[in-house]
Amino acid sequence: MIVLRQMKTDDLPLFKSWLHTPHVAKWYHDPQDWIEEAEKQDSDFRWLHHFMVEHEGRPVGFCQYYACEDSDELWEGYTALGGSYSIDYMIGETDCLRRGFGKEIVMALTEKIMNHDDAKRIVVQPEPENKASCGLLLSCGFIFDTETGVYIKQVSHDLVTQP
Structure with missing residues (x-):
């Protein structure tokens, strides 16, 4: 089981070392952009919700989510609909x-997004060549929109459990 905790400066x-490992660098282009977002998460990029993924107290990955309307991405028209969120995730170690952590990360991010009253859908667009990520999204209940190339998951607030 994994735990998502707020990313810290420490x-x-x-995080920087993960961005330069071959299995991450293949999909996370422009590492300096990712580093800048993480470094400025309390200022310019506070609209992004950054997390470290831990397993048994050990950091093993990174993930984030954000409201699409806060970004400059149009998401093939989904941003204009309102209530659209997107996610990014990686296993750094x-x-x-291939231990099931990716699925746990996506499910944990989905739960966090569902806690936002305006959330209606999650949209993700991995590179088509990233077969592992594409398959992961499908296994987590996302539907592939063949017209836009976007994976979509409708979120239902009925499923949110209250603490």
């Missing part, structure tokens, strides 16, 4: 690949 060296 996490930046590890090589020995943690």
Whole structure:
């Protein structure tokens, strides 16, 4: 089981190292952009919700979510609909690949997004060549929109459990 915790400044060296590992760098282009967002998460990029993924107290990955309307991305028209959120995720530690953590991350992010009253859908657009991510999204209940190339999951507030 994984835990998502707020990313801290102390996490930046590890995050930076993950961005340069081959299995991450293949999909996370322009690492400096990702680093800048993480470094400025309390200022310019406070609209992004950054998390470290931990397994048994050990950081093993990174993820984030955001309201599409807060970004400059149009998301093939989904931003204009309102209530659209997007996610990013990675397993940084090589020995943690193919252990089911990706699915746990996506489900945990979905739950966090469902806690927003305006949330209606989650939209994600991994590179088509990233077969692992595409398959992961489908296994988490996302539907592939063949016209836009976007994976979509409708969220229902009826499923949110109150603490």
